[in-house]
Amino acid sequence: EVVMTQSPATLSVSPGERATLSCRASQTISSNLAWFQQKPGQAPRLLIYGTSTRATGVPARFSGSGSGTEFTLTISSLQSEDFAVYYCQHYNNWPGYTFGPGTKLEIK
Amino acid sequence: EVLLAQSGAEVKKPGESLTISCKASGYSFTDSWINWVRQVPGKGLEWMGRIDPTDSYSNFSPSFQGHVTISVDKSSGIAYLHWSILEASDTAIYYCARPEREGHLRDWGQGTLVIVSS
Numbered sequence: 001e002v003v004m005t006q007s008p009a010t011l012s013v014s015p016g017e018r019a020t021l022s023c024r025a026s027q028t029i030s031s032n033l034a035w036f037q038q039k040p041g042q043a044p045r046l047l048i049y050g051t052s053t054r055a056t057g058v059p060a061r062f063s064g065s066g067s068g069t070e071f072t073l074t075i076s077s078l079q080s081e082d083f084a085v086y087y088c089q090h091y092n093n094w095p096g097y098t099f100g101p102g103t104k105l106e107i108k
Numbered sequence: 109e110v111l112l113a114q115s116g117a118e119v120k121k122p123g124e125s126l127t128i129s130c131k132a133s134g135y136s137f138t139d140s141w142i143n144w145v146r147q148v149p150g151k152g153l154e155w156m157g158r159i160d161p162t163d164s165y166s167n168f169s170p171s172f173q174g175h176v177t178i179s180v181d182k183s184s185g186i187a188y189l190h191w192s193i194l195e196a197s198d199t200a201i202y203y204c205a206r207p208e209r210e211g212h213l214r215d216w217g218q219g220t221l222v223i224v225s226s
Binding site for chain 1: 143145152153154155157158167168169170203207208210211212213214216217218219
């Protein structure tokens with residue numbers, strides 16, 4: 001079973017700066033990698049799927065990249081509404097879906 | 109517009125049974141599996157299992173196999189998550205989610221808080 005890890009656990013960044021979040025798979029996976037944003041009291045929101053495709057309505061400052069076992073979510077210029085917890089997820093594997101433990105993006 | 113409307117919060121005692129629901133609308137119910145995801149307060153997201161509304165085939169994460177069951181009422185467009193015997197460790201928010209054709213989970217319910225306490 002594929003295990004997903006994320007780093008760092010917490011990332012402190014100032015508004016307007018770039019944030020880079022990492023996700024690693026325990027074995028080579030396909031491009032079936034998604035990123036979610038979750039704010040307190042809310043359901044997760046899909047940001048990126050297929051490693052690099054932005055979901056409908058997601059601002060262009062969010063971008064995804066990677067392959068093999070290493071994947072990255074980049075937020076080019078942080079806005080106040082971007083401070084949240086971010087999860088990567090491998091999908092279309094067996095038995096189903098695997099989430100990473102999350103990265104909390106906080107204001108520096 | 110796709111909408112997944114979940115049932116309200118529940119407070120139960122250990123050993124009791126519980127069923128929570130997820131009513132789907134805005135798409136053909138049998139076109140997509142329904143998934144259930146657990147989030148213990150302050151913790152991350154855990155995929156529990158899923159069901160194909162077409163034939164009620166379900167499969168589960170090994171972590172949840174045998175502890176919960178998933179079912180659907182195809183005629184009503186509702187998916188259910190059921191516990192026969194609740195434990196205090198089942199205290200969490202439970203989300204239903206629907207995948208797109210490519211497999212990623214685009215649509216999510218608002219979550220159902222389940223508190224299990226004596």
